Amino acid sequence: MDLIDKLAEQHIQRAIDRGELSNLPGEGKPIPHEDLSMVPEHLRAGYRLLKGAGYLPPELEALRELKDVEALLARAEDPGERGRHLKRLRLLETRLSEGRGHGLGAVVQRQYMDRLAETFGEGREPDPE
Secondary structure, eight states: OOHHHHHHHHHHHHHHHTTTTSSOTTTTSOOOOOOOTTSOGGGHHHHHHHHHTTOOOHHHHHHHHHHHHHHHHHHOOSHHHHHHHHHHHHHHHHHHHHHTTOOOOHHHHHHHHHHHHHHTTOOOOOOOO
């Protein structure tokens, strides 16, 4: 065992002695198996590290933000607030579709936006098809 390993073990043992590692979520349970078969082997350690730190790839972060804005839009009662949330939602959707290298066709995208406006009561009339 080298010096760094010994120091790490000492710190862990002190934390155990102080009870800092007791009653943690998952204590006494096996570590869940994670299917990393789709991640290249040389990237798996980095993937685990980033995942453990709570990092999300930009596309997944955008999807999470999109869901948050949809929830805000569904709860908003003030027309001005609803309008701001709807604009933010449209911006996020556009960025997400552009980031994927493909977007919805203009007609399909307009229909989708009109449906959103209908659903969330923006009061505008759908474009004629």
